[in-house]
Amino acid sequence: MAAQIEPARLAVLIDADNANPAIVEGLLAEVAKLGVASVKRIYGDWTTPSLGKWKASLLEHSIQPIQQFAYTSGKNATDSAMIIDAMDLLYSADLGGFCIVSSDSDFTRLAARLRESGKVVYEFGEKKTPKPFVAACDRFIYTEIFTQHPENAETVIQRRSxxxxxxxxxxxxxxxxxxxxxxxxxxxxxxxxxxxxxxxxxxxxxxxxxxxxxxxxxxxxxxxxxxxxxxxxxxxxxxxxxxxx
The missing domain is CATH 3.30.420.610 (LOTUS domain-like)
Structure with missing residues (x-):
């Protein structure tokens, strides 16, 4: 009897400022097709009211919120914290790949660096994501497919002829x-x-x-x-x- 291949252990890292909580259920279902989400973290300044809409999703799906204060205006400290954590996980955790959830091109070099180390990189972002970031990943998945609702024609991706x-x-x-x-x-x-x-x-x-x-x-x-x-x-x-x- 052939030995069963273990699914890849994945780290799911979410940029709360550049992702919609409405995608979470579809996102994690997609990740489950790719491997096992051994690490699930989301980064942001949780003292800001705009991130309050994430609360229910984090509790339901056991996603760990990482607090990162915005030190100065115009500088995204959240991105830096997420990049540092990703590199720490690269060297300290037995992972097969990373799922980066953001449409921010600041993560382009991170994706390339993780791939250089032999890790598979899955990127989840909106269609506005810059092409260089898309190209830096092994696979890019548009998050619009996770927010389709038949009752809202504007969100449904129509079948092309x-x-x-x-x-x-x-x-x-x-x-x-x-x-x-x-x-x-x-x-x-x-x-x-x-x-x-x-x-x-x-x-x-x-x-x-x-x-x-x-x-x-x-x-x-x-x-x-x-x-x-x-x-x-x-x-x-x-x-x-x-x-x-």
Whole structure:
């Protein structure tokens, strides 16, 4: 009997000034898919009334609040405290990765440094997050997907049509490249490795950003690729003329 692989131990570090308490339930559910949240901390100046809305979420999900006073106006002491803690955890805790919850580009170098030390870095932030921060992570997950409510049409990510998806040249080109890299002599590729390859080139990739719950649904929705199931594997092939097979 094969030994069971233990899930990765993760540190979840939340910048309270740059995150919405409404995302917490969805955030932690997503983290649970990635590993075990061994450390859950949130940073901010808890003497300020604006952070009071976090209280219920912290108690319910056992997230440890870290107090950091704002020493001077215009300087974000919270960011510094979070970065120092992350580096302490890097050397003192047996962790497989870090989940940084913020849209603040000040954490770009931290993400890069953690990856240099062999740790997986998952970033959770809003769509306004600067591109350099997105690129510094192994995977970037937009937090808007955690605040979708059918009764509020403004927060629901509408499913993109085939035409809209085809007009996203970056997505289509990277998907084709990923299929090419993972394909056999006949041009067929296992959809799993294709998704992994795509995520390496596009850390912010997530089918939910396009209104699809699964990667297979998104690929099928584009209408430029053929899908087939074989021996419990889902295979994909580029439909363009002149491709393998």
């Amino acid at each position: 085939a035409q809209e998806l085809r007009q996203d040249t970056k997505l289509c080109n990277l998907l084709r490249q990923a299929i090419e890299a993972a394909s056999d002599d006949e041009g067929w590729a296992n959809l799993g490795p294709v998704g992994s390859q795509l995520a390496k080139q596009m850390p912010e990739f997530d089918p939910r950003n396009y209104g699809y719950s699964k990667f297979s649904g998104l690929v099928e929705g584009i209408g430029l690729f053929t899908l087939r199931r074989e021996n419990n594997l889902l295979l994909v092939k580029d439909q363009r003329p002149g491709k393998k097979g």
